[in-house]
Amino acid sequence: MKSYQKLTTPQPAGCQVEEEGAAPMPPARGRMAPWWVGSGLLVAAVLLSTITVWVLRQVSGGWLGPTPPPKCLLVPESHRFDCYPERQVVVTQELCESRGCCFIQSPLPAEGKQGVPWCFYPPDFPSYTLESLNQTALGMVGLLVRREKAYYPRDIEMLRLDVEFETDTRLHIKITDAANPRYEVPLDVPRAKKRAENPIYSLNFSWDPFGVLLRRTATGTVLLNTTVAPLIFADQFLQISTSLPSRFLYGLGEHRGSLLHSLDWNTLTLWARDVAPTESFNLYGAHPFYLLMEEGGDAHGVFLLNSNAMEVALQPAPALTWRTIGGVLDFYVFLGPDPNMVIQQYQQVIGFPAMPPLWALGFHLCRWGYGSSNGTWQTVRAMRNYQIPQDAQWNDIDYMDGYRDFTFDSQKFASLPSLVEDLHKHGQRYVMILDPGISSTNPHGSYWPFDEGLRRGLFLNTTQGQPLIGKVWPGYTAFADFSNPDTHQWWLENLQHFHAHVPFDGLWIDMNEPSNFMDGSEDGCPPGELDSPPYTPAVLGDSLSSKTVCASAKQKASVHYNLHNLYGLMEAKATASALTQIRGKRPFIISRSTFPSQGRYSGHWLGDNRSQWKDMYYSIPGLLSFSLFGIPLVGADICGFSSSTSEELCTRWMQLGAFYPFARNHNTQNEKAQDPTVFSPAARTAMKDVLLTRYSLLPFLYTLFHHAHLQGDTVARPLFFEFPQDVATLELDRQFLWGRSLLVTPVLEPGVDSVTGYVPQGTWYDFYTGSSVNSSGEMLKMSAPLEHLNLHIREGSILPTQKPGTTSEETRGNPLRLIVALSSSATAWGDLFWDDGESLDTFERGSYSYLVFNVTQNIFTSTVLHASTEATSVTIGTLSIFGVQKQPSKVLLNGQEKPFSYLDNQVLTVSDLGISLSQGFSVQWL
Incomplete structure (x- = not known):
């Protein structure tokens, strides 16, 4: 038996295929050996060891029933691909073998763990055959044929395979119905114009059974091998598996847990759901993208462009299985080779994130339960009184009249317009919440958003063509259909009307999974395979309609079954367009539900977390995961949303949260207030100080966002992105970097005055003092009293900072201070984007x-590569150079001698430079 059937004529694009126009090579006949079998000796060894284990288990009462066939005993436990993934069914031997699969009953797994599947595919399970393969301008097109029926209804006998070698580092593989069109995600994806000339990958196929084998040319590492399990392609069940070259797998959101996924029989479900972040649950967004670190430090990424309900099963082989219940298998593979490049290449497909306004990077404050606009205003005034930085004040749903969108309570929030006017006078902004559920029962009679939406037919409909009515905060509601372009105009008009009374600056779009307080609708959901599909992924609630609308609901673009995971993205797109038209400035939007390309329209917060230490920790892998997803403007509710925080927890969380790319303190009603003004003087001062540190770093942070917008760089970054060959960094998610230069090591535990963090190899400088530490790549214990957050600057970096004010508007007028962290070779580099x-x-x-x-x-x-008028009003005041080995005798500014100071910790400071940002200059020390 052959391990796979190669085609013989090499092609420039890295795939071995026949000459264009030649008759296709006939497929190899007979079954292919499983990927883990490489020689007869290995077969014998595996067989002998497996039979030995089987005998021992028989003696100990392990397996029940007849002896499994030898072909089943050949499959090691870690390589068993689940043939019966239905969670609601206790798999019996009869059920399993009715699908033609192997059944070996393993010991029951520990509580809460899936464990080794009892029912799994034998090596010769029927799959598709690659019948033909011909070249196209960008790659090739093939025909896949299944001759034996699969076990899910309406399996598709003939599939079309499209392969496009889009760039030297990007491969596009799509499998769909050869005869009938199927739903595809309406994402505006750029198409390649020519075939890649020098790809860094090679692609081969197994013909019978069909499989893809993708290698990295430089190392020979196998990145994809889909021969490990059969391809299944039925109308409502699509499944494909692959081996993985390592266990270091990241992404596949939205979930709560460590940054590095466990491959110990772990299933991750992607189906947007309103639920407080909890381990093992499908959460608010769906991101079918993973990044994998290979041995040696290379990285690659895989994106499945599919919006249907989905699960990704991970197993210790290591291997991965994609299961989705609709659409097509549309894969993009990104070859990096380093993790930063993988994310850049991913965003070349989904789109680079929008450039946020500067004020979005300031500190935001919110709570549900201010009770009134005067209560909100009181908090704003208290923040000003203590001179604590704040750029934006928010209100939750309690500002509304009866929780209805585009209204405000005329009694409790009567002074809201005046509050917003006052915020604007102080250089601050106002952000309010909006939900997509539009009240359908209105005690005051007419409610224009519903009446007009109904008249124009802009809501989700039932299968009978009537508006689907669910229940959210205002009571019974209809749901805006953002897949309809006409809804975007109606949304704009509603926002224009409200903005005329309350001139808000940004919007917070919540409950947009969409959330529903009942399952499906007030009438439930109709029978049928959209609401009750043949296979339901492992969604919370075991139903597609659990706490959301019916999957059968009709939308303009398709049925909700296909569009559910896109709902938040479509609302964000409509909202960004409306805000741009209303204000004529960059829109600021924070959304709860997200999908790939969301960063083009909004940021994200990590949902309704709790005031607990573990929630603070989980926020770090959360924000780092969304950095991978191309949504850099991300953060968690600082100090926790639900339950009451403690002073220590909130102080530590404010220190961490000051380094979220999006920094907002937010909590729920009926709990203790947690804004900085309510705590003791010591805690309040610690919170103020760390916010001032954030504001001093706004020029650096803003420049990082520019690079994210321009080319897809990450802002908050895992350590392994900068040190991919340092295996010690691959599991770190209690620290993170801003860009390549600033290491953040927060305290995540109560009652301590020190923190242990990993310091990668090299020289690192204390941000506050400039003192250096030389690390060989080791865990170091750092002093961390309650008022202190450990920040370290990487050698070879130059950070643009600024004297902080209490708003970003005030800060941007202050003089800049450039911090230079010299490398061991006395060099450094940095940049600044300013507008x-x-x-x-x-x-x-x-x-x-x-x-x-x-x-x-x-x-x-300092070299000015591009200049605009805004730079002429700002000056560079101070230059601080860390790591100057000996005291200079003199310092020259543009050739003229300048006073300076030099400290024993090797920090050289040149003050009172007074140079316009628009002018280049040089400083030399002798």
Whole structure:
């Protein structure tokens, strides 16, 4: 038996296929050996060891029933691919063998763990055969044929295979029905214009059974091998498996847990759901993308462009199985080779994130339960009184009249317009919440959003063509259909009407999974295979309609069955368009439900967390995962949303949260207030100080977002992104980096005055003092009293900082301080992006300044590569250089001698530079 059937003529794009126009090579006949069998000796060894284990288990009463066939005994436990994944069924030997699969009853797994499947595919389970394969301009097209029926209804006998070698580092593989069109995600994905000329990958196929084998050319590492289990493609059940080259797998959101996924029989479900973040549950968003670190530090990523309910089963082989219940198998593979490049390549497909306004990067404050606009205003005034930085004040649903969108309570929130006016006078912004559920029962009679939406036919409908009515905060509600372009216009008009009374600056779109307080609708859901499909992935509630609308609901673009996971994305797109038209400035939107490409329209917060220490920890892998997903503007509710925080927890969380890319303190009603003003003077001061540190770093943070917008760089970054060959970094998720330069090591435990963190190899400088630590790549214990957050600057970096004010608007007028962290070779590099902070498309229009900073041979140079008028009003006041080995005798600014100071910890400071940001200059020390 052959391990796989190669085609013989090599092609430039890295795949072995026949010459164009030639008759296709006939498929190999007979069954292919499983991927883990490489020689007769291995077969014999596995067989002998497996039979030995079987005898021992028989003696100990392990297996029940007749002896499994030898072909089943050949399959090691870790390589058993589940043939009966239905959770609601206790799998029996009869049920299993009715599908033609192997049955070996293993010991029951520990509580809460799935364990080794009892029912699994034998090596010769029927699959598709690759009948033909011909070249196209971008790759090739093939025909797959299944000659034996599969066990799910309406399996598709003939499939079309499309392969496009889109770039040297990106491969596109799509499998769909050869005869009939199927639903495909309406994502605006760029198409390649020519075939890749020098791909860094090679692609081979197994013909019978069909399988894909993808290798990294430089190392020979097998990135994909889909011959490990049969391809299943039925109308409502699509499944494909692959081996993995390592266990270091990340992504596949939205879930709560460690950054690194466990491959110990772990199933991750992707189906947008309103539920407080809990381990093992499908949460608010769906991101079918993973990043995998290979041995040696290379990385690759895989994206399945599919919006249907889905689960991804992980097993210790290591291997992975995709299961989805609709659409097509549309894969993009990104070859990196480093993790930063993988994420950039992913975002070249889904779109780069929007550039946020500068004020979005300031500190935001919110709670559900201020009770009134005057109560909200009182908190704003208290923050100002203590001179604690704050850029935006938010309100939750209690500002509304009866929880109805586009209204505000005329009694409790009568002064809301005045509050917003006051915020604007102080350089601050106002953000309010909106839900997609539109009240359908209105005690005051007319309610224009519902009446007009109904008249225009803009809501989700039942199968009978009537508006689907569910229940959310205002009571009975209809749900806006954002797949309908007409809904976008109606949404805009509603927002325009409200903005005329309350001139808000940003929007918080919540409950957009969409959430429903009843299952399906007020009438339930109709019988049928959309609401009760032949297979339901492992969704919370065991039903597609659990706490959401019926999957059979009709929308303009398709049925909700196909569009559910896109709902939050479509609302964000409509909201971004409306805000842009209303304000004429960059929109600021934070959304709960998300899908790939969401970063183009909104940021995200990690949902209704709790005021617990473990929730604070889980926020770090949460924000790092969304960095992988191309949504850099992300954070968690600082100090926790539900339950009451403690002073210590909130202080530590404010320190961590000050380094979320999106920083908002938010909590629920009927709990103790947790804004910084309510705590003791010591805690309040610690919170204020760390916010001032954040504000001092706004120029650096803003520049990171520019690079995210321009080319898909991450803002908050796992350590292994910068140190991919350091295996010690691959499991770290209690620390993170801003860009490549700033290491954040928060305290995540109560009652301690120190923290242990990993410091990668090299020289790192204390952000506050400039003192250095030289690490060989080790865990170091750092002092961390309650008022202190450990921040370290990586050698070779230059950070643009600024004297902090209490708003971003005030800060951006202050002098800059450039912090240089010299490398061991006395070099450093950094940059600064500067514009007006809020206008649309400043980079695209050329209305910006961009500066590059360099140090070499004791000379600091600031080079202006692009200039705009905004830079002329800002000055560079101070240059601090960390790691100057000996005290200079003199310092020259543009050749003129300048006063300086030098400290014993090797920090050289040159003050009172007074140089316009628009001017290049040099500083030399001798």
